[in-house]
Amino acid sequence: MENEVIKTANGYFSIKNLPTKLELEQYYSRKYYQDEFSQNSSIYSKDELLHSKNIAKVALHIYEKFTQNKENKLLDVGAGKGFFAKYFFEKNWNVRTLDFSEFAIKEYNPKLLNTLIQGDIYKNLDELILQKEKYNLINLSNVLEHVLDPIDLLSKFKALLSKESLLRISVPNDYSKFQEFLLEKKLYNDAHLCVIHHTWKCRCRHPQKEGGMTMADCHTFLSCQGNLSPPDYDYVCCLVGQVSLNRT
DSSP states (O other), X not given: OTTOEEEOTTSOEEESSXXXXXXXXXXXXXXXXXXXXXXXXXXXXXXXXXXXXXXHHHHHXXXXXXXXXXXXXXXXXXXXXXXXXXXXXXXXXXXXXXXSOSHHHHHHOGGGGGGEEESOHHHHHHHHHHTTOOEEEEEEESOGGGSSOHXXXXXXXXGGEEEEEEEEEEEEOTTOHHHHHHHHTTOSOOOOSSOOEEOOOOSOSSOOEETTEEEEEEXXXXXXXXXXXXXXXXXXXXXXESOOTTOO
């Protein structure tokens, strides 16, 4: 079956026939945002911009709740159009962004171009690790579902986190009961053209420690692109790090 979806040993779902590394790099560097831009207006509504700002605002609130770090260094991996990074940039954070292409950030937030390291995200992360770079907040928003090996990517971040720091991960909440209902009623288009992994139901609703990383927060949020759904669907966001859960 073409693009058959299978459940992996790690609990998430993947398409059976994964693309090659080269195919994936070419897709994101040459086509992904360019095609989206050609099909949609580059002008976002006030509500859409406010929605993007609020996502970053919530991340900052959680960060400040669990840390006392004042260095304020953000690494935004797969920064895309740069709206998340823009919020922190305007708060005078030291911002570094990574992505396969400069197209989206150049179009939507050109002031962030100087923060961008363009190219293979894995190679650039390895280079930052070699340079012994450390960050207080690392954002990984809608990235894991697009990479060949999500577990391998996640393994790189611990070396980049400083003390009292957080890694923010957001992923589509695929295979929720609500989505399954929509699919059954044919009210949802299951055409994941660029998604090669689908997330499992969030396992972080109860704070726990895994691999030396503490779960600080887990919440859901809705899309602001005409695909609004109940809170148990759309996106799951988790923040993990080396922090104390006793802070208020």
